[in-house]
Amino acid sequence: MGSLEEELTCSVCRDIFSQSLPLPCGHSFCPACIREAWGTLGEGKVRFVCPQCQEEHGEVLCDCCPPEAEEGQPALAVKTCLKCEVSLCAEHLQPHLERPAYSTHLLVDPLGDLSQRRCPTHTEIFRYYCADERVYVCGDCLLEGGHVQHKVKALRQVEDDLKVILQTLLTKAEEKLKDGERMLKERENVDSTMADSQKKDETQVERLGSDLQLQVTKLVVALREITKKERQQVIERVHQDCSRVRDDMSQTLSIQHYLISLLAEPDPFLLIWAFQSDDTKLLADLNSPLFIPDVVSLDKKHILEDIESKYREFITSTLRCLSELKRELLTSPLSLDTNTAHPLLIIADDLRSVTRVKSRQTCPAHPERFDHWPQVLTVQTFSSGTHYWELEAEGFWDIGVCYRSIGRKGKDGNAFGNNKVSWSLTQQHDRKLAAWHNRRKTRLTHQMTGNRVAVALDYGAGTISFSEVGPSSHLTNLHTFSASFTQPVCLGFGLYKAELNSRISIVKV
Numbered sequence: 001m002g003s004l005e006e007e008l009t010c011s012v013c014r015d016i017f018s019q020s021l022p023l024p025c026g027h028s029f030c031p032a033c034i035r036e037a038w039g040t041l042g043e044g045k046v047r048f049v050c051p052q053c054q055e056e057h058g059e060v061l062c063d064c065c066p067p068e069a070e071e072g073q074p075a076l077a078v079k080t081c082l083k084c085e086v087s088l089c090a091e092h093l094q095p096h097l098e099r100p101a102y103s104t105h106l107l108v109d110p111l112g113d114l115s116q117r118r119c120p121t122h123t124e125i126f127r128y129y130c131a132d133e134r135v136y137v138c139g140d141c142l143l144e145g146g147h148v149q150h151k152v153k154a155l156r157q158v159e160d161d162l163k164v165i166l167q168t169l170l171t172k173a174e175e176k177l178k179d180g181e182r183m184l185k186e187r188e189n190v191d192s193t194m195a196d197s198q199k200k201d202e203t204q205v206e207r208l209g210s211d212l213q214l215q216v217t218k219l220v221v222a223l224r225e226i227t228k229k230e231r232q233q234v235i236e237r238v239h240q241d242c243s244r245v246r247d248d249m250s251q252t253l254s255i256q257h258y259l260i261s262l263l264a265e266p267d268p269f270l271l272i273w274a275f276q277s278d279d280t281k282l283l284a285d286l287n288s289p290l291f292i293p294d295v296v297s298l299d300k301k302h303i304l305e306d307i308e309s310k311y312r313e314f315i316t317s318t319l320r321c322l323s324e325l326k327r328e329l330l331t332s333p334l335s336l337d338t339n340t341a342h343p344l345l346i347i348a349d350d351l352r353s354v355t356r357v358k359s360r361q362t363c364p365a366h367p368e369r370f371d372h373w374p375q376v377l378t379v380q381t382f383s384s385g386t387h388y389w390e391l392e393a394e395g396f397w398d399i400g401v402c403y404r405s406i407g408r409k410g411k412d413g414n415a416f417g418n419n420k421v422s423w424s425l426t427q428q429h430d431r432k433l434a435a436w437h438n439r440r441k442t443r444l445t446h447q448m449t450g451n452r453v454a455v456a457l458d459y460g461a462g463t464i465s466f467s468e469v470g471p472s473s474h475l476t477n478l479h480t481f482s483a484s485f486t487q488p489v490c491l492g493f494g495l496y497k498a499e500l501n502s503r504i505s506i507v508k509v
Contacts, residue, residue: 060110062089077110082125082155085114106156129158204328211321215314222310241293248290255285324473330388330456334378334491334506339366340408341376345495351379353505356395356495372411374495377404381488387457389491390469393427394451395502398494400424401457401464403487416494417441423481425453425466429497435466435479446478452507453478459485 010030063086065075077087081096083105088096096102106127111117118125124138132150141147153161258278265271275282335351343360347353354376363369370376381404391399400416401423407414417424417436424436433444452469462483467475495502 060087060112062092063087064092065089079107079109080111080114082106082108082114082117083127085125087111104156126155128152128154131158204325208321208325212318215317215321218317219310219314222313223307226306226310238293241291244291245293248288251285252290255282258282320472327388327390327454327473330386332380332382332387332389334380334389336493336506337368337377337379340368340370342370342372342374344374344498345376347376353503354493354495356498356502358498368408370408370414372409373415375400375416376493377402377406378491381490382457382459383485383488384459386459389455390507391453391455391493392451392505392507393453393503395495395500396427396429396497397502397504398424398426398496399453399455399466399504400492400494401455401481401489402492404490405487406492416492421487422492423464423483424492424494425479426494429500433478435481437481442479444478446476455491457489459489 010033060077060080062075062077075089075091078090079093079096080087081102087110093107096105096107114125119136119138119141122138122140124140126136126138128137128139128142129135130137130147130150130152133147136155137147137152142152262271262274265274336347336354338347338351341347341354341363343363344357346355346357346361348355356374368377375398393399398416402416403421406416406419406421413419416422417426418439420438422437426434426436427448428434431447433446433448435442435444446468448468450468450470454465454467454469454475456465456467457463462485464481464483466478466480468478470476493504495504
């Protein structure tokens with residue numbers, strides 16, 4: 001057991017492994033150390049070296065050259081033929097490279113000691129490999145019959161087979177590296193996009209903060225005005241009351257002075273004449289009650305009603321700001337794919353609007369182009385997240401959300417909403433609306449008053465909502481689809497009736 005354990009112990013890391021495949025020098029290594037050792041060949045080494053004994057094959061003399069080399073320089077071997085069991089210099093190697101008789105000979109780098117390449121039982125050079133027992137065998141091993149039922153191949157054949165396998169694995173490794181590079185590039189693009197998106201989001205949030213501060217300031221100013229106005233009205237009423245009291249007092253003071261004058265009159269004839277001439281009015285004025293103002297108090301109910309009204313306006317404005325920010329944050333970039341556009345559609349240079357025309361345009365053939373229905377898809381696809389878009393649509397139009405795999409050629413089953421892979425909202429020539437999916441039509445009672453349509457996609461929840469965008473960006477839901485998405489989706493536009501000036505534009509929210 002101790003010998004077996006030692007044999008299955010890696011000579012580098014000293015870990016025990018399951019299979020022992022010793023090198024010609026006799027050392028065994030675990031797969032990880034073997035891979036690491038072979039992986040260092042590019043670091044100034046031209047051939048594999050045993051990590052344990054660092055066995056560098058030194059200078060091996062050519063077995064075919066005379067012992068006395070010219071000018072005292074020995075002829076060095078460049079290859080060893082395992083079949084001839086000789087080491088050959090460049091000159092004596094030529095027959096092995098040129099003559100067909102030597103084509104089956106196995107050439108390796110010069111070996112000074114062939115003992116590790118010989119069968120310990122028969123002392124013959126290993127020329128075969130038993131795949132069943134995973135051991136090298138010589139010709140005598142085969143003659144003894146111990147490997148009759150085994151898969152035994154010549155070393156050259158095993159080498160060729162392994163190189164085919166290794167080439168396949170190398171191709172797979174290269175593809176894996178390319179995939180890694182592509183993913184890294186995509187991640188780098190995402191990093192760049194996220195940085196741009198962060199700046200945009202920060203700008204939008206700062207703008208929202210400014211809008212909210214403005215709304216708060218307006219609310220505070222309005223509340224101050226309400227309380228100030230109410231108190232001003234009370235003060236004006238108090239001033240009016242005081243003025244009326246002063247008028248009554250002035251009249252009474254005038255009567256007082258008149259009565260004092262009458263009392264001081266020494267002529268009885270004049271006294272009697274004056275009193276009798278004004279006695280009725282005098283008594284009426286004195287009997288008239290002094291103006292008594294009502295109790296002064298602030299109408300708190302009226303103030304609260306005004307405050308509540310202003311506060312509701314503030315909440316409405318705040319919600320509108322938040323709704324606008326939400327739409328801006330959820331809006332994903334869109335552009336039209338000209339390769340999918342039907343020849344009866346014209347795409348604008350900015351790739352954000354499409355118009356139906358009467359005459360077919362000259363378009364290059366493309367496997368993704370619609371050839372029957374006047375439809376076009378967007379470049380972008382979406383396989384996660386929540387997204388929002390606003391579109392301006394006129395005439396006879398169809399706005400769809402579909403899988404990119406929707407059919408492009410022919411009539412049957414390729415129109416938006418007429419298959420299992422698309423969901424659409426259609427406005428017909430009479431401005432009536434309908435929702436379509438899998439050839440099923442749902443008539444909608446709502447009739448649009450404008451021409452702006454909102455599309456909201458929640459991929460994870462599996463919902464597609466179509467709404468009309470009204471004044472102040474108010475959304476009126478038209479129809480909501482529920483689905484279990486299994487593929488990435490994109491937007492698609494269909495336009496019919498050129499005489500109705502049918503067109504759709506992607507709006508920058």
